[in-house]
Each structure stands twice: as structure tokens, then as C-alpha cells.
Amino acid sequence: MTSSARDTPALLEAEALALRAGERWLCSQLALRLTAGECVVVLGPNGSGKTTLLHTLAGLREPGAGVVRLQGLAYRERSPRDNARLRALLPQIQVEQFSCSVLEATLVGRHPHVGRWSWESRTDLAIAHAALTRVGIDALAGRDILSLSGGERQRVAIAALLAQQPSLYLLDEPLNHLDLRFQIQVLELFRELARDGAGVVMVVHDINLAARYADQVVLLDGRGGVLAGRAREILQPGRLADAFGHPLIRAEVDGHTVFVPR
Amino acid sequence: MPPRASVLLALPALLLAGLAALAWALASGETHADWSSVADALAGGTAFDAAVIRELRLPRAVAAYAGGGMLAVAGALMQVLLRNPLADPYVLGVSGGAAVGALGALSLGLSALSADACAFAGALAAMLLVFGLARGDGSWTQTRLLLTGVIVAAGCGAVVTLMLSMAHDARVHSMLFWLMGDASAAGRPWPALVLLALAVLACLPLARDLNVLARGALGARALGVAVERLRLVIYLLASLLTAVAVTMIGTVGFVGLIVPHLVRLAIGNDQRVLLPASALAGGALLVLADTAARLVLSPLQLPVGVLTALIGVPVFLFLLARHYR
Numbered sequence: 001m002t003s004s005a006r007d008t009p010a011l012l013e014a015e016a017l018a019l020r021a022g023e024r025w026l027c028s029q030l031a032l033r034l035t036a037g038e039c040v041v042v043l044g045p046n047g048s049g050k051t052t053l054l055h056t057l058a059g060l061r062e063p064g065a066g067v068v069r070l071q072g073l074a075y076r077e078r079s080p081r082d083n084a085r086l087r088a089l090l091p092q093i094q095v096e097q098f099s100c101s102v103l104e105a106t107l108v109g110r111h112p113h114v115g116r117w118s119w120e121s122r123t124d125l126a127i128a129h130a131a132l133t134r135v136g137i138d139a140l141a142g143r144d145i146l147s148l149s150g151g152e153r154q155r156v157a158i159a160a161l162l163a164q165q166p167s168l169y170l171l172d173e174p175l176n177h178l179d180l181r182f183q184i185q186v187l188e189l190f191r192e193l194a195r196d197g198a199g200v201v202m203v204v205h206d207i208n209l210a211a212r213y214a215d216q217v218v219l220l221d222g223r224g225g226v227l228a229g230r231a232r233e234i235l236q237p238g239r240l241a242d243a244f245g246h247p248l249i250r251a252e253v254d255g256h257t258v259f260v261p262r
Numbered sequence: 263m264p265p266r267a268s269v270l271l272a273l274p275a276l277l278l279a280g281l282a283a284l285a286w287a288l289a290s291g292e293t294h295a296d297w298s299s300v301a302d303a304l305a306g307g308t309a310f311d312a313a314v315i316r317e318l319r320l321p322r323a324v325a326a327y328a329g330g331g332m333l334a335v336a337g338a339l340m341q342v343l344l345r346n347p348l349a350d351p352y353v354l355g356v357s358g359g360a361a362v363g364a365l366g367a368l369s370l371g372l373s374a375l376s377a378d379a380c381a382f383a384g385a386l387a388a389m390l391l392v393f394g395l396a397r398g399d400g401s402w403t404q405t406r407l408l409l410t411g412v413i414v415a416a417g418c419g420a421v422v423t424l425m426l427s428m429a430h431d432a433r434v435h436s437m438l439f440w441l442m443g444d445a446s447a448a449g450r451p452w453p454a455l456v457l458l459a460l461a462v463l464a465c466l467p468l469a470r471d472l473n474v475l476a477r478g479a480l481g482a483r484a485l486g487v488a489v490e491r492l493r494l495v496i497y498l499l500a501s502l503l504t505a506v507a508v509t510m511i512g513t514v515g516f517v518g519l520i521v522p523h524l525v526r527l528a529i530g531n532d533q534r535v536l537l538p539a540s541a542l543a544g545g546a547l548l549v550l551a552d553t554a555a556r557l558v559l560s561p562l563q564l565p566v567g568v569l570t571a572l573i574g575v576p577v578f579l580f581l582l583a584r585h586y587r
Binding site for chain 2: 055058060079080081082083084085087088089091094096097098099100101104105108109111112114116117119164
């Protein structure tokens with residue numbers, strides 16, 4: 001890390017982080033430092049603790065050891081509402097139980113910005129419409145969310161996240177249910193947000209998309225080991241093969257690095 | 263989102279419907295009163311009709327209104343708490359506890375007043391039991407809460423059956439009537455009406471949190487909602503409302519399940535409007551049902567729970583088919 005990167009204030013910082021699920025340690029001594037404009041991709045096999053890590057980084061789960069700081073303060077040093085204005089979490093897609101309009105589902109993202117006794121204002125409404133436009137579904141604003149396809153619901157969830165206007169986006173499999181075109185659109189969208197000063201941490205399954213969009217990579221191996229660092233260092237065939245338990249080969253195609261299972 | 267005018271108009275419309283239902287309840291019965299004698303009775307008239315209206319019909323209608331409103335609000339809260347559109351106020355065993363208490367008192371031949379006290383004690387006991395068991399290790403998952411509640415309710419059901427099978431013949435009728443739900447025994451329903459109003463007011467500042475919670479607990483926590491505390495508050499509030507309603511009018515079925523759904527179909531799922539609208543609609547509906555229960559086979563009076571069940575079952579099946587198509 002260069003000295004100039006060290007001087008930039010960290011958006012998200014994890015020190016000596018250890019995570020456990022029941023009796024099992026998922027990782028230990030994880031250090032992570034994310035500055036505005038960066039994208040971290042979390043990779044690892046099933047059950048290796050990617051979601052647990054994301055929830056811990058979101059301050060929604062106490063770490064087994066270590067500390068997570070958002071803009072210099074531990075989560076408990078701010079109110080949940082103040083935290084919610086700074087960071088947003090896209091959970092893995094959930095089953096919707098109650099019908100509501102796409103616009104209402106998007107306005108949920110405005111919750112931490114609206115006072116307890118107020119209704120959402122015209123500004124909130126405009127922000128929600130802009131978010132829906134950005135994911136290409138403003139035309140569906142009046143539709144019942146229960147009538148949407150899985151991919152459309154995922155885009156509504158992303159719109160709600162945009163409406164929250166956080167500095168840090170934590171995304172759990174944001175590409176689920178999306179076809180190729182929207183996968184790239186969503187990744188480009190978050191790259192744009194990062195360019196405008198946000199930070200992004202996301203769990204994805206596709207190593208090749210990770211290689212294309214990650215500045216840093218956290219690689220969990222499911223046996224308690226973890227590697228974190230610049231994407232170029234971590235994304236090595238040997239390291240990936242070790243974590244995923246299957247040999248890979250690296251190739252260059254049209255200037256993109258791709259990994260193919262052997 | 264600021265509600266559409268049509269949605270906000272639903273509240274005064276439902277209030278008017280409730281008042282109309284109350285007026286009908288006061289005027290109807292074995293002796294039909296015209297509007298002037300109803301007004302005379304409410305103004306403190308001394309005619310025989312006036313006494314019937316003021317002493318018998320009015321408390322009964324108000325009890326039905328308050329009870330219906332409380333069950334509907336409790337049902338709407340339970341549906342959010344369990345994130346399950348098919349939840350109702352009784353699903354977590356509060357009514358089962360009340361039934362055990364009330365039927366225990368009735369089978370021992372205690373007075374109606376002590377039956378009420380036992381019903382309320384039973385409801386609170388069931389509420390605390392489910393709460394304690396479901397939170398045993400500090401976690402508070404919907405599935406665990408639901409399963410604990412269902413099991414406690416099933417246990418109460420068995421005890422109720424046992425008491426019915428062992429009860430003295432002369433007492434079985436009053437026990438069955440209590441189980442079916444019956445507003446005729448309600449003595450002083452006014453405090454319940456105040457409680458309903460206070461409960462709805464208490465819900466309003468939490469209503470947007472509930473909107474967020476209805477879409478999932480994890481997302482709600484990420485949006486800054488204190489999910490654990492919110493769940494605790496709505497669990498206690500819904501249970502308390504159910505306990506009071508069941509003590510007052512018995513385990514009237516389906517109001518707490520159907521009313522929130524009907525309101526949701528009409529004005530959407532924004533809890534800020536849904537909760538007060540459910541209170542108003544639940545009250546109006548139960549007054550109508552109770553009055554109809556008095557009139558259909560007059561002079562024979564049906565327990566109001568039979569009528570709400572006869573209306574509720576087909577509506578419920580329709581909603582079920584619609585939800586899981």
C-alpha cells in the first residue's frame with residue numbers, strides 16, 4: 001500500500017477480524033481497508049462465510065474478534081439510523097409476502113431519511129423515481145411487486161438501495177436472477193457509483209466478473225483461511241484452485257483475464 | 263409516499279359505516295325502535311324501549327365494536343410480526359389460554375365476572391409462556407415463535423376438549439357459547455373502546471417501521487429499524503388487545519384474519535393507514551355480524567362467532583387460493 005493511500009480516510013476498515021459460525025471459525029486476522037471509489041469482491045466456496053462476512057461488515061452481526069469501523073467509528077458508536085444513512089445492504093433475494101407497488105418498495109430505501117412523524121416528501125418521491133429509472137424499470141413503478149419476475153424484483157431491490165443514498169454499498173449476490181445484459185448493467189452501475197465516491201463490497205460467484213470489477217478481493221477458503229489484497233495478487237490460479245478445491249487455468253481474451261475450470 | 267386522497271377518505275368512510283352499524287344495532291331487535299326512540303334512549307329517556315336500548319343493546323354493540331376493532335388490529339400486527347399473511351390474533355395461543363381460563367371458571371360454576379378474570383389471566387399466561395419459550399436463548403425467529411405458539415394453542419385446545427367432555431351437562435351450553443364468541447355478556451365495554459383508540463395511536467409512530475419490517479427483518483435492521491424491540495412491542499400489544507377482546511366477547515373467529523386482508527385489498531399495505539382502517543372496519547363488521555346474529559333466527563340468538571366463521575371461511579379460502587396460485 002502506498003503512503004498516499006494510507007492518508008486517504010478509510011470508508012470501511014476491518015482490523016484483526018475473526019468470524020465464527022457456531023463452533024466453526026470462518027476466518028481470522030482479516031484486515032481490510034476500503035477507501036471511497038473502491039470495489040471489494042468477496043469470493044469463496046459455498047458455506048465459507050461470505051454472507052457472514054458481509055453482514056459483519058454491515059454492522060448487523062458481532063464479529064468473533066476484531067473491530068469494524070465505518071468512516072472511522074465502530075457501528076455501535078452511531079445510532080442504527082445514522083448507520084443506515086451511511087451504508088446500505090442488499091440481502092440475498094427474499095420471498096415477498098405482502099403485495100405493494102414497485103414505487104412503495106423503492107421508497108423503503110428512504111426510511112432512514114424520513115422523520116418518524118413525516119410522510120415521504122416530493123423529494124423522496126423524485127429520488128425513488130430516479131433510482132427506478134437508473135435500473136431501467138420506472139415504467140413498472142405502479143405494478144404490484146408480487147407480479148414481477150425474480151430479475152425484476154432484484155432490480156427493485158437495487159433501486160431501493162440507490163434511494164437510500166449511502167456512501168457504502170454492501171451487496172450479497174447482486175447478480176442473482178439477472179440475465180447477462182443486466183449483470184453487466186448492474187456492475188457498471190456500481191462502478192459508476194464508486195467513481196462518484198461510493199465504496200462497494202460485493203459477494204459474487206463469478207470469478208471472471210470479479211476479475212473485471214474488483215480493486216480488492218477477499219478470498220475465503222471454507223477451512224478458516226482467508227486472503228485479502230489487491231485483486232491482481234489474490235486472483236491467481238493456484239490460490240483460487242486451493243480455495244475452491246478445483247484446478248483452474250488463466251487465459252487472456254481480448255484484454256480480459258478469464259479463469260476456466262480445468 | 264403521501265397517501266392518495268382516496269386512501270385517506272377511507273378512514274372517515276369506515277368511521278361513518280361503523281356509526282351506521284351501531285345505529286342499526288341499537289334500533290334492531292325483538293322490539294324494533296324507530297330513530298327517534300333511539301335518540302331518546304341515548305339522551306337518557308325513561309321509556310321501556312329506552313332502557314332496553316341503553317342497558318342491553320348499547321353495551322353489547324359497543325363491546326362488539328371495540329372487540330372487532332381490537333381483533334382486526336391484533337391480526338394486522340401478527341401478520342407483520344410473523345411475516346405471514348395467514349396469521350391471525352389467535353395463532354400464538356392467546357385465545358387458547360383465555361379459553362382454558364374461562365371454561366375452567368365456567369365448569370366450576372363460577373360467576374361470569376370471575377370467568378372474565380380467569381379468561382384474561384389465562385390469555386396473559388399463554389402470552390408469557392409462548393414469549394418465554396420462544397425467546398429461551400435470546401433469539402427471536404419467526405419460525406420458532408410461530409411453532410411455539412401453535413403448540414401452546416394445540417395444548418390449550420386439548421385441555422378445552424377435556425373440560426368440555428368432563429363438564430356438567432347444564433354448564434356445557436354456556437361453555438360452548440363462550441367458545442363460539444358472544445358479545446351479549448359484555449357489561450362495561452367503554453374502557454375497551456378507549457384501549458382500542460390508545461393502541462391505534464401507539465401504533466402510528468411505529469407504522470413505517472412496520473412497513474419496512476414486513477419486507478424482511480434483515481433489510482429492516484440495515485435500514486436502522488430496531489427490529490428486536492419493535493417485534494417485542496407489537497407482540498405484547500397484539501397479545502394484550504387479543505386478551506382483552508377475547509375476555510370481552512369470546513373467541514370470535516376470522517375477524518382478525520379477514521379484516522386486515524379486506525382493508526389491504528382496498529387501500530394497500532401501508533401500515534400507517536392499514537392499522538387505523540383495520541380498527542374501524544373490524545369494529546363496523548363485528549357490530550353488523552352481531553346484530554345479524556341477533557336477528558336471523560330471532561328470538562333465538564346465535565353466537566356471533568358462528569356468523570363470522572360462516573362469512574370468514576369462504577373469504578379465507580378465496581384469499582388462500584389467490585395468494586398461492
